[in-house]
Amino acid sequence: MSEDKILLAHGSGGKLSHDLIKQIFLPQFNNPFLEPLDDSAKIINRHGSIAFTTDSYVVNPLFFPGGDIGKLAICGTVNDLSMIGATPFYLSLSLIVEEGFSINLLKQLVSSIHEIAEQAGVKIVTGDTKVVEHGAADQLFINTAGIGWIRPGINLSGINARPGDKILLSGYIGDHEMAVLSQREGFKFQGDLKSDCAPLNDLVEKMLNACSFIRCMRDPTRGGLATTLNEITRMSNVGMVIEEEKIPVRESVKGICELLGLDPLYLANEGKLIAISPPDDADQILEVMKSHPLATSAEIIGRVTEENPKRVILHTLIGGHRILDMLTGGQYPRIC
Amino acid sequence: MKFVDEFRNKGIAERMIQKIQKTSTRPIQLMEVCGTHTVSIFRYGIRGILPNHIKLISGPGCPVCVTPNQDIDLAIALSRQKDVVIVTFGDMMRVPGSTSSLQKERAEGRDIRIIYSSLEALKIAKEHPGKKAVFLAIGFETTSPTIAVALLRAKEEKLHNLFFLNSQKRVPPALAALLQLKQVKIDGFILPGHVSTIIGTNPYQFIAKEFGKPAVITGFEPLDILQGIWMLIKQIEEDRASIEIQYRRVVRENGNPIAINKIYEVFEKGESEWRGLGRIPDSGYRFKESYKEMDVRNFDIEVEPSKEHSECLCGEVLQGIKSPLECRLFKVACHPENPVGPCMVSIEGTCHTYFKYQ
Numbered sequence: 064m065s066e067d068k069i070l071l072a073h074g075s076g077g078k079l080s081h082d083l084i085k086q087i088f089l090p091q092f093n094n095p096f097l098e099p100l101d102d103s104a105k106i107i108n109r110h111g112s113i114a115f116t117t118d119s120y121v122v123n124p125l126f127f128p129g130g131d132i133g134k135l136a137i138c139g140t141v142n143d144l145s146m147i148g149a150t151p152f153y154l155s156l157s158l159i160v161e162e163g164f165s166i167n168l169l170k171q172l173v174s175s176i177h178e179i180a181e182q183a184g185v186k187i188v189t190g191d192t193k194v195v196e197h198g199a200a201d202q203l204f205i206n207t208a209g210i211g212w213i214r215p216g217i218n219l220s221g222i223n224a225r226p227g228d229k230i231l232l233s234g235y236i237g238d239h240e241m242a243v244l245s246q247r248e249g250f251k252f253q254g255d256l257k258s259d260c261a262p263l264n265d266l267v268e269k270m271l272n273a274c275s276f277i278r279c280m281r282d283p284t285r286g287g288l289a290t291t292l293n294e295i296t297r298m299s300n301v302g303m304v305i306e307e308e309k310i311p312v313r314e315s316v317k318g319i320c321e322l323l324g325l326d327p328l329y330l331a332n333e334g335k336l337i338a339i340s341p342p343d344d345a346d347q348i349l350e351v352m353k354s355h356p357l358a359t360s361a362e363i364i365g366r367v368t369e370e371n372p373k374r375v376i377l378h379t380l381i382g383g384h385r386i387l388d389m390l391t392g393g394q395y396p397r398i399c
Numbered sequence: 400m401k402f403v404d405e406f407r408n409k410g411i412a413e414r415m416i417q418k419i420q421k422t423s424t425r426p427i428q429l430m431e432v433c434g435t436h437t438v439s440i441f442r443y444g445i446r447g448i449l450p451n452h453i454k455l456i457s458g459p460g461c462p463v464c465v466t467p468n469q470d471i472d473l474a475i476a477l478s479r480q481k482d483v484v485i486v487t488f489g490d491m492m493r494v495p496g497s498t499s500s501l502q503k504e505r506a507e508g509r510d511i512r513i514i515y516s517s518l519e520a521l522k523i524a525k526e527h528p529g530k531k532a533v534f535l536a537i538g539f540e541t542t543s544p545t546i547a548v549a550l551l552r553a554k555e556e557k558l559h560n561l562f563f564l565n566s567q568k569r570v571p572p573a574l575a576a577l578l579q580l581k582q583v584k585i586d587g588f589i590l591p592g593h594v595s596t597i598i599g600t601n602p603y604q605f606i607a608k609e610f611g612k613p614a615v616i617t618g619f620e621p622l623d624i625l626q627g628i629w630m631l632i633k634q635i636e637e638d639r640a641s642i643e644i645q646y647r648r649v650v651r652e653n654g655n656p657i658a659i660n661k662i663y664e665v666f667e668k669g670e671s672e673w674r675g676l677g678r679i680p681d682s683g684y685r686f687k688e689s690y691k692e693m694d695v696r697n698f699d700i701e702v703e704p705s706k707e708h709s710e711c712l713c714g715e716v717l718q719g720i721k722s723p724l725e726c727r728l729f730k731v732a733c734h735p736e737n738p739v740g741p742c743m744v745s746i747e748g749t750c751h752t753y754f755k756y757q
Contacts, residue, residue: 068506072736079736248515308409317403321619323515324435324746326442381412381621383444385756391735 076285076331077390100298101220102146102281105213112213114149116140120205125168127246129238129258130333133172136205137179138262138333139284145267146280146336148219149211151183156190157206162197172203183262185209216275223278224299226369229345231338232309233266233358235259236288237316237330245319256315261334266355270338273351279339286390287329291337292375293389302371305387307380309364329390339367402648406620407443415625416448423632426452428584430577430719432570433591434461434747435619441756443621453628456583456719457752459573459676460591462538463490463745464717467672468705470566471496471741476702477533477564477695478509484527485511486520487535493744497706517545521552524561533695536563541593543567543666543684544658550665550690562695565684568671570594571602572682578610583719587631588614589624592646599654600642607640618646665690674741675714713740716749723750730754 073079084100096104103116120136130138137154144151156176160169180187242258244250263282270277279299283291288310296303312320312327320327334357340348345363352361375387431437437457440446446455459465475496478485485501492502492513505511510530512523517534524532536546546567553561570591578585590603595616606614613634617627627645634640644650662684671683686694710728715721723729723742733739735751742748 068503070502070506072502082736250515314403321403324438379443379621380407381409381443381445381448381625383446383448385441385444385447388755391755 075390077290080285081389099220099222102143103149103209103211105147105220111215112149114144114147114211114213115208116143117206117208118143120207121201122243123201124243124246125172125202127258128242128256130260131172131175132203132205133176134179134260135333136207137176137183137185138260140207140209141183141185141262141264142282142333142336144209144211145262145264146219146282147213148217148267148271148277148280149213150268151185151209151211151264153188153210154180154185155206155208156187158190158192159200159204159206160192160194161200161202162194164202169203179262183264217271219277219280221279221281221295221298224295224301224339224367225278225341226301226367227342228278228339228367229342229363230292230303230305230365230367231340231345231349231352232288232311232362232364233263233336233338233352234360235311235313235316236283236332236335237312237320237327239333240287240330241316241319250319255313256319259332259334261357263334263336263357266352266357267336269351269355270348274340274344274348276344277338277340277348281337283332283335283337285331287327287331288337289326289328289375289387290389292387293373295337295339296373296375299367300372302368302373303365303375304368305365305375305377307377309362311360311362328387342366403620406618406622408622411622412625415622415629419453419625419629419632420450422629422636423450423453424636426454427586427632427635428454428456429587429589429628429631430456430458430583430585431589431624432458432460432574433589433594434464434745434749434752435593436460436589436591436617436624437749437752438747439619439621439624441752443624445621445624449628453632455589456585456722457716457749458577458588458719459673459717460539460570461742461745461747461749462542462568463494464713464741464748465568465573465673465675466491466494466537466566466741467674468497468707469672469702470564471500472705473695473700473702474501474533474535474564475499475504476700477698478504478511480531480700482530483510484523484530484532485509485535486514486523486532487511488515488537489513490745490747491535491537493738494741495738495744497703517542517549518552520549520561521556521558524553524558528560531560531562533562533564536565536567539568539570539591539594540597540662544597544655544661547661547665550693551661553693554690561693562698563693564695565686566671567666567684568673569668569682569684571598571605572679573673573676574603575605576676576679576682577718578606578612580718585612585719586635587612589627589631590614590616590642592616592618592623592649595644595646595650595654597655597658599650600644600652601654603642607642611640613640614642616642616644616646616650618649673717675717708739711740713742713750716742723753724757726750
């Protein structure tokens with residue numbers, strides 16, 4: 064790595080984050096559970112398969128349209144477990160709180176955590192709170208870890224995609240990052256901008272009930288749809304062709320992206336999933352998705368190819384094509 | 400009409416391409432001046448669907464890219480002053496100066512804030528009365544009116560701790576310089592939509608009158624660009640040269656007089672240094688006498704001697720002489736995580752666009 068300091072871009076979920084994992088963490092910790100780099104680790108022992116994951120949440124502002132950092136911390140970990148086909152059961156909850164933080168706000172967040180945990184059907188079974196001096200943390204950080212069970216016959220992993228497979232997306236992309244960005248920067252955009260933050264375990268369960276042969280699921284969080292698709296092509300050593308006209312993007316998100324010079328394909332989502340399925344099962348899975356409230360706008364957005372391994376080719380709206388790469392650096396709005 | 404999807408219609412795009420194919424008989428080279436056009440052209444794969452004999456070349460229309468190294472170095476030197484808060488558009492963060500960048504300086508703990516609107520600079524200055532807020536005033540005519548308003552407000556509100564590093568640029572003199580240099584064959588210009596919203600058609604008339612080249616002010620959606628290209632081809636095939644507007648839904652012949660007046664309340668035309676093109680008369684703005692106190696160039700500050708990577712081709716790329724693919728550093732030593740030149744930094748930079756989409 065040519066940089067000798069951690070930059071904000073190292074946490075963007077894009078290429079620098081990957082370099083950090085590959086060059087600093089993996090060489091020290093690598094083991095068969097960590098190596099696939101799926102959203103959760105799958106631990107197989109004689110009693111069955113357990114999924115285990117952890118994630119930290121540092122969103123600013125703490126409250127945004129459609130959610131807050133508490134809701135995010137539960138949904139994020141529930142979704143990471145769900146993405147390898149596990150049913151989430153138990154979560155830990157750790158808070159790092161800055162001295163001076165409002166107890167009232169803390170109460171609001173804890174109540175929001177309780178509500179979403181109930182909805183997702185998970186229990187918070189252990190926790191920790193640390194308070195640090197004013198200035199040592201920005202208000203409040205949350206870490207959650209989670210455990211889930213994987214039932215026999217389910218094998219979801221980013222390494223499973225095969226040529227011919229179909230790629231499904233559960234709905235509108237970009238809502239979360241746009242909602243947070245406009246709240247943070249004080250943009251006064253009118254319209255329906257709301258984070259899509261939601262637990263996906265129920266949707267995943269229904270999809271797996273319909274077809275237990277789904278090969279892979281991913282939630283396109285930091286780095287967005289484009290980065291997640293690229294990750295899968297690298298893990299499975301396949302190519303992908305994506306039809307831009309099939310990707311659902313809200314008018315409001317499209318409009319603000321044009322204004323700021325951002326690309327919705329790189330915006331973070333917190334309640335969407337990508338599924339890769341055998342070609343013959345895709346239509347049936349799509350039907351199940353569309354009948355679920357969290358995926359009514361689901362679409363088959365493309366297919367896995369043998370050609371162009373580790374590359375995602377986008378067929379553009381007007382009939383051209385281009386390479387869709389991972390997020391590089393952060394997305395900064397343009398000047399004019 | 401939401402002004403987005405309507406301009407991305409596949410059927411109309413196909414018909415427009417057929418029209419282009421039918422009209423165009425000679426090999427031509429068109430320059431898209433603006434970085435936003437370059438991004439759109441790549442994002443929608445427009446080069447691939449045009450007939451082979453129509454070549455698009457990218458011009459100097461990315462404000463970050465044309466900012467000379469010494470201005471970046473000055474911004475970095477200022478950020479190292481204990482009593483300075485740097486206020487900047489996000490694009491500037493990763494631009495490499497001679498030995499550092501604002502992003503690296505921020506990791507070292509310097510106070511550097513990213514803003515989205517020039518007026519936020521006033522807010523930051525007010526919030527830090529004990530510090531000097533320095534706004535990096537970068538951009539073309541699109542951004543200048545908002546910078547001018549920030550100056551006017553600062554004066555009105557007697558804000559004494561807001562300063563400006565003025566590196567603003569005017570587009571038409573740069574196009575004149577490109578045409579005079581004759582380093583690259585340009586048969587017509589796809590003119591920037593946003594800049595022209597402010598300045599209108601008048602400042603471009605010399606392109607047709609003195610150089611006999613057609614130019615079309617064009618919008619940024621794929622159908623806008625295809626129609627703009629078709630309008631240029633039509634002029635070329637009919638041996639005409641005039642300044643036309645494709646982006647009618649936004650651009651007027653006389654531009655935006657209110658915005659123009661704001662600019663000239665605080666600035667006057669002046670020489671400016673462009674990366675790649677050098678010093679061009681009247682291609683920038685200088686402070687009017689009564690606003691000179693806000694000029695950060697009055698600060699007594701030591702700046703490291705500027706140097707550029709000897710193999711970086713950003714200068715040639717900005718003039719349309721070379722393509723990023725001809726640069727030995729491209730994708731080898733120079734990539735978006737570790738950019739050598741500014742064209743790899745900005746989302747509108749030609750090298751970055753080639754890297755991302757090619």
